[in-house]
Amino acid sequence: xEAMHPLTILAVGLYGETLxxxxxxxxxxxxxxxxxxxxxxxxxxxxxxxxxPPTSWNKQAPHEYGFYANVNPAVDHPRWSQATERRxxxxxxxxxxxxxxxxxxxxxxxxxxxxxxxxxKFY
Amino acid sequence: MTLDARxxxxxxxxxxxxxxxxxGFVPAVLYFYLGVMDRLGADPLNVLERAxxxxxxxxxxxxxxxxxxxxxxxxxxxxxxxxVGLLAFYYAGLHLLTYVVLDQxxxxxxxxxxxxxxxxxxxxxLSFLLLVPLAATSNNASxxxxxxxxxxxxxxxxxxAAAGAAVHYVLLVKSWPKEPLIYAxxxxxxxxxxxxxxxxxxxxxxxxxx
Numbered sequence: 326x327e328a329m330h331p332l333t334i335l336a337v338g339l340y341g342e343t344l345x346x347x348x349x350x351x352x353x354x355x356x357x358x359x360x361x362x363x364x365x366x367x368x369x370x371x372x373x374x375x376x377x378p379p380t381s382w383n384k385q386a387p388h389e390y391g392f393y394a395n396v397n398p399a400v401d402h403p404r405w406s407q408a409t410e411r412r413x414x415x416x417x418x419x420x421x422x423x424x425x426x427x428x429x430x431x432x433x434x435x436x437x438x439x440x441x442x443x444x445x446k447f448y
Numbered sequence: 449m450t451l452d453a454r455x456x457x458x459x460x461x462x463x464x465x466x467x468x469x470x471x472g473f474v475p476a477v478l479y480f481y482l483g484v485m486d487r488l489g490a491d492p493l494n495v496l497e498r499a500x501x502x503x504x505x506x507x508x509x510x511x512x513x514x515x516x517x518x519x520x521x522x523x524x525x526x527x528x529x530x531x532v533g534l535l536a537f538y539y540a541g542l543h544l545l546t547y548v549v550l551d552q553x554x555x556x557x558x559x560x561x562x563x564x565x566x567x568x569x570x571x572x573x574l575s576f577l578l579l580v581p582l583a584a585t586s587n588n589a590s591x592x593x594x595x596x597x598x599x600x601x602x603x604x605x606x607x608x609a610a611a612g613a614a615v616h617y618v619l620l621v622k623s624w625p626k627e628p629l630i631y632a633x634x635x636x637x638x639x640x641x642x643x644x645x646x647x648x649x650x651x652x653x654x655x656x657x658x
Contacts, residue, residue, distance in 0.1 A: 411551075413490055
């Protein structure tokens with residue numbers, strides 16, 4: 326259901342141009358309510374599998390990189406809090422922290438996908 | 449003119465102490481200016497925070513080099529040690545202020561949570577706290593009031609603060625890049641020098657007489 330959601334995007338372009346190499350040309354995944362490492366770049370193969378597959382970041386550090394990786398201010402990373410964020414590119418050194426929004430602000434659209442799931446367990 | 453420790457010291461000691469402070473503050477002023485002009489790159493707050501911390505560590509190291517320089521090479525820069533030490537404290541204070549005010553926006557709950565949750569911040573805070581009494585007693589009145597022996601013992605706390613600062617830097621970077629490790633090695637060397645001197649001064653055990 327995550328893959329079929331209208332907010333899940335297989336991107337081929339960016340700002341009206343063809344996707345550049347550093348952004349994951351020719352085809353990349355954009356899932357705006359998850360942490361960025363889930364947005365895989367330069368996709369070479371898509372497999373439909375029955376059971377949850379091992380994923381590269383989860384293999385590297387299972388306590389830090391979950392499978393779902395939904396943006397969630399209530400669930401801390403083991404080494405730091407994820408309750409606030411700082412936007413890069415605004416206000417120079419006077420940039421203020423903002424509270425992180427559940428599901429990166431897309432709670433209204435995607436929260437139903439995770440109804441009843443313990444997001445601390447399925448991080 | 450001969451080129452020996454005494455003549456080198458004589459030349460260097462012509463530099464007035466106020467000049468050390470003036471030059472010492474240049475990095476802070478420069479980085480803050482660049483920050484305000486938004487010329488510190490994509491993540492300027494991080495760059496400013498790091499730079500201030502690095503300079504604090506550098507001045508701590510510089511301060512720890514003064515005595516070995518005198519003991520090993522005879523070059524006496526003792527009159528600058530107070531300025532260097534205070535510069536380290538001021539940079540550490542600016543670094544802390546940047547974190548508390550600009551980075552965390554005076555969010556005390558978040559700061560306290562960070563101190564408890566993230567060991568490198570715990571260590572950083574403790575190291576700064578250690579520097580506070582040292583900075584407060586960095587004046588002649590304190591040496592007179594405490595007596596030079598007690599003052600000297602108090603100021604040995606800088607060894608702990610420097611070690612803490614080096615560990616803080618190593619832990620905060622999320623992998624093992626060489627810069628923090630180089631700083632840590634230098635601090636370890638400067639502290640090791642003192643330990644070596646202390647141990648080699650202990651009276652040798654007399655061989656048992658037959």
